[in-house]
Amino acid sequence: MTLRIRAPCHSDLRTLSLSFPRPKCRTGSEAEWCMKMLGVTIRRLDRKRLGRYLPDLCLIDGKAFPNNAWHEENFSCGRPKKLELSLIVLHRRRTVGYLIASRYGRARAHIHRFVVAHNFRRRGIGTRLLRRFEEKCSEMRIAEITLESTRSRYGANRFYDRMGFLQISGSKLVMYLTRRGKRSLRRRYSGLFPSGHVVVYSK
Ligand SMILES: CC(C)(COP(=O)(O)OP(=O)(O)OC[C@H]1O[C@@H](n2cnc3c(N)ncnc32)[C@H](O)[C@@H]1OP(=O)(O)O)[C@@H](O)C(=O)NCCC(=O)NCCS
Numbered sequence: 001m002t003l004r005i006r007a008p009c010h011s012d013l014r015t016l017s018l019s020f021p022r023p024k025c026r027t028g029s030e031a032e033w034c035m036k037m038l039g040v041t042i043r044r045l046d047r048k049r050l051g052r053y054l055p056d057l058c059l060i061d062g063k064a065f066p067n068n069a070w071h072e073e074n075f076s077c078g079r080p081k082k083l084e085l086s087l088i089v090l091h092r093r094r095t096v097g098y099l100i101a102s103r104y105g106r107a108r109a110h111i112h113r114f115v116v117a118h119n120f121r122r123r124g125i126g127t128r129l130l131r132r133f134e135e136k137c138s139e140m141r142i143a144e145i146t147l148e149s150t151r152s153r154y155g156a157n158r159f160y161d162r163m164g165f166l167q168i169s170g171s172k173l174v175m176y177l178t179r180r181g182k183r184s185l186r187r188r189y190s191g192l193f194p195s196g197h198v199v200v201y202s203k
Contacts, residue, residue, distance in 0.1 A: 035128050040120070042132050045086040049077065050076060053088060056095035064115045073099065085109060085136060088127055091117070094113065096120045099133050101145075104179065109137050111147035114156075130163055134203075146176060146202045151190055165201035167191060176200055 035041070043049060050057075054072050062069040082102045089097030097116040101109050111133075116125045137145060147165070149156050168176060169191030175184045190196035
């Protein structure tokens with residue numbers, strides 16, 4: 001049997017439905033192999049790339065979060081080490097994914113945005129992107145990574161569970177909200193109020 005893999009093309013950010021066989025990308029080396037086959041690379045989102053790919057980033061973000069899309073200024077506003085920690089995934093010089101994160105204190109990082117373009121999902125790109133980010137964090141001696149999701153993001157939450165993230169609640173969550181200046185929003189968090197819709201993951 002011949003395995004044919006065709007990478008999606010860019011008009012796809014809008015339309016394509018994929019018809020090629022989906023390789024399984026469960027382990028690190030398999031994910032690496034998939035990335036190679038798809039012609040996808042991960043790069044640091046430095047200032048130059050940020051300027052160049054900003055329209056793509058906004059387009060993908062708007063599709064992923066229609067009610068809460070980031071504008072250009074959200075991507076470019078400065079947070080500590082943001083451009084050092086953030087990554088972009090490129091395919092034929094177009095953006096197909098990104099991870100935007102900042103450093104908090106010496107030993108913590110927070111992921112603000114983590115998205116793979118719709119037609120490139122479930123091919124191991126998210127796994128590879130997060131692993132690359134974790135490698136960077138460990139080089140920078142960052143011991144804890146946090147991120148927020150919502151209860152309704154079933155796919156993303158399953159992904160984080162698989163990647164070894166744990167949902168936090170109780171006093172750990174209160175500490176997190178205090179650090180991030182979000183205590184007044186605590187009713188939104190399901191780890192404190194069962195009616196809350198936001199979940200916080202930590203690793
Ligand atoms: C979350 C996200 C970044 C994952 O990227 P990805 O490239 O699709 O992830 P991978 O292909 O590496 O997925 C690895 C595993 O995670 C799980 N997973 C990922 N997406 C899933 C989904 N939609 N439903 C169920 N499980 C899912 C699966 O177990 C998958 O392995 P499998 O494909 O062999 O079953 C991507 O789905 C995305 O951009 N979602 C929309 C934006 C978003 O919600 N971001 C998170 C904000 S908190």
